[in-house]
Amino acid sequence: MNELAKVIKVDKDKCLNCHSCISICPVKFCNDGSGEYIAINHNMCIGCGACLEECDHGARILVDDFEEFLRGVDRGEAMVAIVAPAAAANFPNQYLNLNTWLKSMGVEAVFDVSFGAELTVRTYLEYIKKNNPQNVIAQPCPALVSYIEIYQPELLDYLAPADSPMMHVMKMIKRYYSQYKDHKIVILSPCLAKKREFEAVGIGDYNVTYKSLNKHFEEQGVNLADYSESDFDNPEAERAVLFSTPGGLMRTAARENPDIIHHTRKIEGIHTIYHYLDKLPEMVEQGVAPLLVDCLNCEMGCNGGPGTLNQDKSPDEIEYLIEERNQKMQEKYKTVGPLADLRRKRSLAKVVNKYWEESLYGRSYQNLAANNQLLEPSLAEREEIYRSMDKYDEDDFYNCSACGYGNCEDMALAIYNNLNSAENCHFYLAEELEKELKINQEMREKREENLADSFVELTKGIKDIDIANNEMAEEMLEISTKINIMNEDIDTLKALISDIEEFTGKSDEILTKLVDGAEQTNLLALNASIEAARAGQHGRGFAIVAENIKGLSDQSNQEADNIGNFLTKIENKVEDINSRSTEVTEEFKTVASIIQNASASSEEISAMNTELVNKIEEISE
Structure with a gap:
């Protein structure tokens, strides 16, 4: 079993054992509801962060490296930073001011992950062109990568063998910015699970979420408006600034290959993506799967990730901010006159090619099926569990979802694996209550x-x-x-x-x-x-x-x-x-x-x- 980084912690004193976290979790059996509070098996948790917003009691808490980052600053560590494109939606019209604040903290250079997304598109298109794969699952979302590694390793062959935009930028820094190759890298991120990607690849030091950053600003009275704007220290991206939004990969790739839109499935959100992935092997086998699956865990993409400030915002507001930046960046690469579009593409390609190498940005994955320690009961054992839940015939199977699992079968599976108890079954409680009332x-x-x-x-x-x-x-x-x-x-x-x-x-x-x-x-x-x-x-x-x-x-x-x-x-x-x-x-x-x-x-x-x-x-x- 591979030990995975803890990205969510539980305050057991605040947990009411209400099972809301189990209800929202796409991999429910990483939660242990057998005790007085809902514990987490971190080696089965994919780090999607859905439970953070679902919990109304403050019992689920995100884990990032913000405090370690501050201690590194105090120690005078040599650092550079990379900033995910979701910054534009989290700090409207002030994401360039954020660069200045970082440098005021001692960070020597700040890089835009959007340019890493430009490199990522090049890597994807080259892989598809060279290998003609049957299906490619985009991998910028580390929660989806963990899900496939742990729960659907049969999809590993379809998972894009390419780094995420963040990893592209960090490898770019190590390869092309030799003055920073030994610097610590702080990543301003919308995501909790990114920590696991950095540990898996071995690059990246401090995963700092926008949520923790904003909390620090509020507590310390930091106003980004008091800082001037600073450009990033790497070349500017064009439309790859869209990568943080659903379909951003597809729209960026369409600039180079317009036909790819007709061969891409854009899909996101915990209520959809995991059911889709469950069916995908069958669809690939039938030959009806798309060439490219542009997928993200969060419904609003990385702009609405668990480490952002945007969970309660309208998608229209968020997308407006990202689209506004997209138009500005495209305007910077705009050319006029004959063959303007071709010359714009060549200009951008020249910049991208300067930092792209075919062998530099490859990514491999691990089969972590051993982390999934769920045991299947025999038919006789399952029947015994049903009897313990006061379920004796079909009418007793309400599948009411009150337990959080969505159906009685999964609740019985949790009980068999000592992850829950019959006392948390609504029907069982009703039956016991009726007996007690009698x-x-x-x-x-x-x-x-x-x-x-x-x-x-x-x-x-x-x-x-x-x-x-x-x-x-x-x-x-x-x-x-x-x-x-x-x-x-x-x-x-x-x-x-x-x-x-x-x-x-x-x-x-x-x-x-x-x-x-x-x-x-x-x-x-x-x-x-x-x-x-x-x-x-x-x-x-x-x-x-x-x-x-x-x-x-x-x-x-x-x-x-x-x-x-x-x-x-x-x-x-x-x-x-x-x-x-x-x-x-x-x-x-x-x-x-x-x-x-x-x-x-x-x-x-x-x-x-x-x-x-x-x-x-x-x-x-």
């Missing part, structure tokens, strides 16, 4: 069923609570009623206690009278004893009576004291009963208030339960 639907139905059962249980529980709440309210009402009855009984008791208090109050008066009577009786008994003593023997019996009366009086006093003590105790107990009755009455009032509040709360709970049950029944329905 599972989710079943789970949702089960949850709804369980939820409905829960609602029923919850409603039943709330109703049970409501019933218990109502029963508790009834019991509290019954208690409240009994408390009211007890309050009435206590009121009756308090009335009886009041009567007892009134009775004990009157008993004090009776007891006082009884004590007073006992004291008077005692006094009478004392008087009687005295009188009995005076009566002597005759009063003895009376004295005994008096003594008994005194004893009865003393006993009455004693009982009166006992009754007094007893009544005092009764009064104390009555006071205690009365005080406790008052406290019990207050406690009953507090309990009654609590029961009343609880009854009110119970009614609120009952109302809330009823409302909640209604809402649950609505949700359940």
Whole structure:
């Protein structure tokens, strides 16, 4: 396997794995979409640059030698530059100012690739005249050269064995400008893949794209209008300035051989050229292929290459600028008078012949089919891959292009080569989503069923609570009623206690009278004893009576004291009963208030339960 220069890099942090780059890529299997970002196999990439414009996330980045060129300038390297004709479309009316800027950077001489295109036309026409080939595929586009070397090596025999205009100029410098033969060469280019051509031939040092150059101008505030115009250091081209535009080779060759237009196929653009090349061997075999295939990868030719500033411009604007230069250059070689056209051709031929040698500008190619590491699965292996993609019959093959490959067969081929996965298949995702939705639907139905059962249980529980709440309210009402009855009984008791208090109050008066009577009786008994003593023997019996009366009086006093003590105790107990009755009455009032509040709360709970049950029944329905 031949290692090819990296001309595109991937910023994996910006890549969204959206497969847009695969979709636009003419050699899709150089992209590896099996991971978290789309990687590039640089040995299978042809460097066409189509993915750069297709990627909207900035994940694909062009690689050129601009920074190395600046470092070479800083090192004071001896340099010359060659400028591709697309400069006229990228720096309108300032491409000669660009020459002056280059020389201000230390570049010693600047050469026009358009003159190399004049040499290229001579090489092509001489090859066709001498070899009478069946078919010649033009090779100025390095992306097409890489494509044929890697993917269609059967076309190598038809690929023009001649250098590109750029290589013609560089070989011309080495051969005819001996003062610069050891200088580094910086190439101002519209193309990324040119780097590979320089490495293959072994000439050319710094491939600097117009895009990188313009970015530098913007960042450094360089205005080309501030620089004067400088002519190129090589002879001027004529209509070969058209080489950067589609059909430019054909139009230039027609100047020498007008009939060649009828034997040339002009074709360009990634959506066309690769399908055309796939069919070309068959067309050559059938004898219907053109003599010359004037082909370019980019739809607007080199003027709209991936290293240019023109991707968003109208082809009319670009072609106008190139055609304007074409007319100016033809005007410089214009002659007047008899045989003017012939004398113009001879004048140009004299200049071209000065720098052209038959053996100097030949080009050979390599068969790089080994770089194409794509493996073909067996029928059984392919069927297994289809099953992994949920494809079981023809209706499952949508060929929807969502994966980027354009058809299910190529997607399966990518999966087989570990360049992608079934998860990136739109149909597979749809099938898996449908399965997941079905599972989710079943789970949702089960949850709804369980939820409905829960609602029923919850409603039943709330109703049970409501019933218990109502029963508790009834019991509290019954208690409240009994408390009211007890309050009435206590009121009756308090009335009886009041009567007892009134009775004990009157008993004090009776007891006082009884004590007073006992004291008077005692006094009478004392008087009687005295009188009995005076009566002597005759009063003895009376004295005994008096003594008994005194004893009865003393006993009455004693009982009166006992009754007094007893009544005092009764009064104390009555006071205690009365005080406790008052406290019990207050406690009953507090309990009654609590029961009343609880009854009110119970009614609120009952109302809330009823409302909640209604809402649950609505949700359940």
